[in-house]
């Protein structure tokens with residue numbers, strides 16, 4: 551038993567090292583990745599990458615992510631008659647689909663527009679928050 555545990559640990563360590571080696575050069579700049587996870591991390595992403603267009607003053611696409619991001623997104627149906635955030639269902643949520651450029655046809659562009667989506671690390675924070683039930 552003990553030996554198998556050891557092997558599993560070495561495998562996990564090797565994979566992690568491998569990952570660093572393969573993807574290290576492609577890592578995004580630090581500004582692109584939130585320092586926090588959960589709702590705080592999502593707010594951080596919005597502040598650094600979205601409020602230029604989705605502030606209370608700009609509200610492009612009718613979306614204000616500044617005043618109260620939670621109230622503006624969770625359980626809200628957007629202009630494409632799709633949920634902006636559907637609790638527990640990131641892949642059904644426009645917030646996640648837009649930032650990963652995986653939104654349905656005829657539902658506008660990726661977010662930020664033309665970016666191809668935000669970094670995987672940042673998108674994962676949004677994914678996990680929604681999967682977790684999108685708590686405040």
Ligand code: HEC
Nearest residue numbers: 599600603610611628629630644645648657658659661662
């Ligand atoms: C340069 C301006 C701009 C930036 C920056 C931007 N957006 Fe948008 N956003 C828009 C516009 C314009 C629309 C409406 C057209 C569309 O859906 O493509 C929109 C629509 C959306 C929608 C769809 C709302 C609905 O009704 O379903 C979501 C979700 C969204 N944005 C999230 C974000 C997030 C998250 C970020 C930051 C990562 C972001 N946007 C950054 C301009 C922007």
